[in-house]
Amino acid sequence: MKEAVYIGGPAPVGPDLPELLGRVARGDQDAFARVYDRVCGPVLGLVRSVLRDPAQSEEVAQEVLLEVWRSAARYERARGSVMTWVLTLAHRRAVDRVRSAQASSDREHRAALLEHVPAFDEVTEAVEAGLEREQVRRCLRTLTELQHQSVTLAYYQGLAYREVAELLSVPLGTVKTRLRDGLIRLRDCLGVQA
Template identity: 55%
Template sequence: MIAERYEGELVARVAQGDRDAFEALYRQLLGPVGAVVRRVLRDQAQSEEVVQEVFLELWRTAARYRPERGSVHAWALTAAHHRAVDRVRAAQAGAERERAAALREYRPAYDSVAAEAERRIEDHAVRTALATLNPTQREALTLAYWGGCTQTRIATLLDTPLGTVKSRVRDGLRRLRAELA
């Protein structure tokens, strides 16, 4: 109880900018704050940085401390725990960003080679299947898919009724599907 009252008085003085009070509060809380941070982070260097951040936060927010909400000890340890968890989350997010960036850099070279090989195999299979179609179906499909023509445009180019072009495309696609299956 005496320690709580003493810490409360220190925080009130720190809120007014008293550096000596802050030094006394620092000595009082360094051990417990450091222990909480080390338990979460498990890395000495990072723990030291976070402890500094916690005490800087205590200095800046001392005026917001409310004794009715808990002891100074609990207030400081809660701040320490939150700050340490934030550091862990930031490290995890950074590692995830680095992993994602590495995957993005790695994939294009691999994917482009695989995609090119796959494209060549598919091209060969499509050419072989196209050779099985009758010439009118092959011509209609070639104009539609490689020439980018609409069926109406194909009918005009070939001087053929639109219904006939549609039938040739439909029948040609069915045969291609069967050949490629």
């Protein structure tokens, strides 16, 4: 049995994260404190990489950890590790914060452009971009779970291959192979010429 590698120090002694999260789902505050200690660093790091603002990053990280407390029962071990689940929550929450700030700015900008009617080419480009995004989503669903997690962490969350390997508790070579295979599969699914 291989030993898990934990970011930030030696492997914690005691129950593993899935077991602790199960206890959190039943309202165990001590288990939550242990989960918090294990995930707060990576959560804050990921959120800070998206938001860049330390104050907002701390606020969003706290929101994510509160969400972990409230929604621990929704975690499904078969869909990935606890750390991947928590970091996915963190990434989504950070992106939501960026989008919220951008939406406010965009509302002001749109108010100034109400009289502007987009040219046909702009509408066509917007439709094509939407179709391309949907095709990428469809192709991502064809990947194996490890390929999907690896691609998501490396290319959507910007983690280095080594960090992906640590988060998924698999050897670096395995991550590189899954990424290569996943990208080839995506390329073929999207019909991109090599």
